[in-house]
Amino acid sequence: MSADRAAHVTASVVVPTGTTAADAVAQAGLPTHGPKAIVVVRDPGGDLRDLSWAADADTEVEPVAMDSPDGLNVLRHSTAHVMAQAVQDLYPEAKLGIGPPIENGFYYDFDVAAPFTPDDLAKIEKRMREIVKSGQRFSRRVYSSLEEAKAELASEPYKLELVDVKGDGVDTSEVMEVGGGELSVYDNLAADSDKRCWSDLCRGPHLPSTRLIGAFKLMRSAAAYWRGSEANPQLQRVYGTAWPAKDQLKDHLRLLEEAAKRDHRKLGSELDLFSFPEEIGSGLAVFHPKGGILRREMEGYSRLRHEESGYEFVNSPHITKAKLFETSGHLTWFAEGMYPPMDLEGAQYYLKPMNCPFHILIFRSRGRSYRELPLRLFEFGTVYRYEKSGVVHGLTRVRGLTMDDAHIFCSKEQMAGELKSLLRFVLDLLADYGLSDFYLELSTRDDTKAKFVGGFEEWEEATEALRQAAEESGLDLVPDPGGAAFYGPKISVQAKDAIGRTWQMSTIQVDFQLPPRFGLEYQAADGTRQRPIMIHRALFGSIERFVGVMTEHYAGAFPAWLAPVQAVCIPIRDDHVDYMNDFAASLRAERIRVEVDASDDRMQKKIRNAQQQKIPFMIIAGDQDVEAGTVSFRYRDGSQRNGVPLEEARAHVLEVVRSRANEGPSAA
């Protein structure tokens, strides 16, 4: 049981034979309304049941409160139903898709003639309020047969399709509409009569009443493919959020605002870090001087760590003749992700979408001995990928990117150890940049799907080695069956940022495809020729994405060691400029990035400017400080340290920067 869930567990109650869960909850004196209301119960089999569920034998159940993770899902799922009812009230021709709860909210898909406008959403929201207020009851009903279900759902083509999918025995566990051993429908009944207002094919469970929906808001509408496939028609998806109480909705909206303030695209231009000039093309960034410093610092520290960990640095060109990518197989399986070729002197050249083939050629440039393994080749390699126009997004999804890419060539025997130390290395390095909350995803082969390269045993061995490395890290490991590339399984490191959003960072991938394609081999101790195992890995993913993630993680207030400008000296009057220049020069001599603001702004304005630029140290001096031979610090958090002797001030800045501390600085 997760800690999250444990915190919400209420002592179990017994539902006596022939009575309902609601009776038992009321009997136990548990809340039945308000944000902490018990909305469903968990039966001994672990399934969630409506409060109207009746026991056919004395049954011990666990009451589930609305503000628990399961309770929130129920709330949001029920709110999705309310929304669908509102939509069909207002747009009777709308056909229903699916409407599950998601993180922080829910969505529902509709087939409508025209997409929803913001005005439509406002109308839908208004209608939803009426429904919520009217206190409709959710009532479960089970279809006695497939035919009965189909007859009732005759006007809902998508629901019919779901019923049939279920009939096919396909796993539909992720579809809320159908599940378990029966087909059920939820009727919304008017509060004071048993009049049926609306129904939806659904496995439930649901809130007892719409009145329990404390707060909700429709967020946006967008198109989504039916059942997630590009080949299917697009439905209109409406996203909403729902909470047990109004304050929680407010908090959630505040969090979204906070996230918007951290948006690296916005901060990127505010802090003059990078831009995407239209003239260059979509998804192609230029880094301005300040963004350039960020990259240089990030790359520099990474280089240092790689050097210490036995990596060798290589370089490779950005374009190559087609043959290389024919050999590697990229042109057969990655062509749609590549820029089209250019014809030169009778040959076709391609921009490289990946670095691996180049590193392979370096491995193959001469005979290799087992004594050289593991051979770790590292490069900040810039690659170009033709991303579909709709997916390009800030720095996190671009068409030109620089990977901190390495390929490790090792023997089969070395693989497990190498993976283990590699994962440790990855996590340590990310932690040095201030990311510390991780989980891992293990992407494995899905045997029911596409073809795979390599034998079953190779896959097993590599997957096991990855799994062991992951497990030894002690981090949560989320399986991602079928997520592997066809040439090998992988671990990806997901990092949570300062406000809890997760980003895919590093990937560690075992490759069975390329070594044989390029005929790689080395000479073993016994004189035989062996094929090396190849591991691909990128820690930042791409420098561009990493800059974006760091920007959002720190909300632009970078740690002093990364900050493009580490200190600004602010003279209070013109005649303090020389004093500040001298002090700045003494810092600059220690490679501190320091500026003196000698503009004719008032010092309050200079502080405001430095604050907005999120500069770690503001160093101020006026008459008092000049006379005393001191300076005064103001930090980003507004805290101050006044009258610090010059030598001490200098040592303080150096200490904070050189420690690569990711917190502060602050006087606090």
Added chain:
RNA sequence: GCCGCCUUAGCUCAGUCGGUUAGAGCGGUGCUCUCGUAAAGCACAGGUCGUCGGUUCGAUUCCGACAGGCGGCUCCA
């Protein structure tokens, strides 16, 4: 790539129901002010209203295509 929305000064945004000189704040430049912890004052410069085409006597405004952006879907470092 698909669906919807958006594009006016370096930035954030007004505005034009199709009609002489398109506005504001910030930012920039100049001058005045010389000031102790988040915005001193004044003045000036800056826009062929994303691009191309169409409709019209006349288009920044209406229509279309394209480019770029935003939110999703699919995909992904």
